[in-house]
Amino acid sequence: MRSRLGGGLVMGVVAAAIGLALYGQAEDRAALRQMGGAEAPKSTGAAWEAAPWDELPVSVPRTLPVTESASEVDGLLELRVTEAGRPASRAQVRLYKRGGRLPETGQVDWRLAGAGATGDDGRLLMPARAGAYLVTAHAVGKAPAWRELVHPLSGNRTPVHLSLVTGGGLTGRTVEQGSGQPLGGAELILTPHVSLWEPDARADVPSEERVTGQSDAAGRFAFEGLAPGLYTVAARAPGSFHVTEWSVRIPTDEARVLALPDPDDGVGRRKPRKAPSQELRCGI
Known part of the structure; x- marks a missing residue:
């Protein structure tokens, strides 16, 4: 009887912990989607693993996530995003792990390794395993910023600075x-x-x-x-x-x-997927 009660108690604690973690991730995602509709977080930002990007058009394929997530033991990226020298709060940050080039296409095998939003101080701590990465930052009214980096072994901290500017x-x-x-x-x-x-x-x-x-x-x-x-x-x-x-x-x-060039007559012809738009804008 004691064994059954003990097992039930452990399962209850685990379920509660998972529930709290999922609840916290949902709140982070909601805050990021609002982008300025609520007060920015007071900490150094909110990060989570492989966050969805609901604002992307349906036709844009999502980058697949990494197969194994990182933890603080693997090391941290100390991300800082600024705009005209001032902290850029609530900037959306995406971290892509850079793989080798695929032999069939010659394209880089990109994997989404993390995502999050900066806090009031324009900072964000993000766990990352050792490897080569591309990190990008997006903010309303500004052009995206990006930077390549190499995160070393031994659980080090790697500082990364991204500066947002007005787009062309x-x-x-x-x-x-x-x-x-x-x-x-x-x-x-x-x-x-x-x-x-x-x-x-x-x-x-x-x-x-x-x-x-x-x-x-x-x-x-x-x-x-x-x-x-x-x-x-x-x-x-x-x-x-x-x-x-x-x-x-x-x-x-x-x-x-x-x-x-003119479309090939009778070869590879197809209808456009959607009607032409009146204006083209940045896809993000």
């Missing part, structure tokens, strides 16, 4: 190659070059950090809130699988004319 824009038109006629409904993807380790490699970031959209019926497009730097702009005409790429440096005041 990119405008232009998509036209038919040869005729120069407006080409509406072209799909566009902007991928920033963020790697200092592979400066000559193809631009590659997790899908959540890319910027996507379409030109309108007249072929016009306008991206806003872009962080300064070099981008690869990939575009394709509606009904075609042929992708054309350009390199663009932001900021720029020059409107770009992107000439796309």
Whole structure:
């Protein structure tokens, strides 16, 4: 009888602990989604493992989480996010673990290793295992910031500083190659070059950090809130699988004319997934 009572008591304590942990994570997620609708936390931020990003469009694939989560024993990232030299509270932070390049696609095997929001002091402590990472920060009205880092072994603390700035824009038109006629409904993807380790490699970031959209019926497009730097702009005409790429440096005041080849007649044709939007914005 005592054995059964003791076992029941232990199971009750474990269930209560799990319930409290889940409740705390739910509160953190709700606070992050509000983004300014409530008072910011007074601590050094709130972090959790592989948080969902409900604000992303349905068409943007989510980066898979790491297979094994980190704890404070593995070490901590001491993240600090600022804006014009001042602490940036409630900034959304994402941590991506960088794997090798996949042989079938040549793309980096990114894994979501953590996410959270900074506190009033612009700081966030995040557990991380040893390895190479990309950390990004997002805040309303500012361009995203990113930084590569290597977190060492032995449970060290790694300081990381991200500075948010006002974003730049990119405008232009998509036209038919040869005729120069407006080409509406072209799909566009902007991928920033963020790697200092592979400066000559193809631009590659997790899908959540890319910027996507379409030109309108007249072929016009306008991206806003872009962080300064070099981008690869990939575009394709509606009904075609042929992708054309350009390199663009932001900021720029020059409107770009992107000439796309005609869709292949009877080969690889398909309808656009959605109607062209009137304006393209930053995808985050």
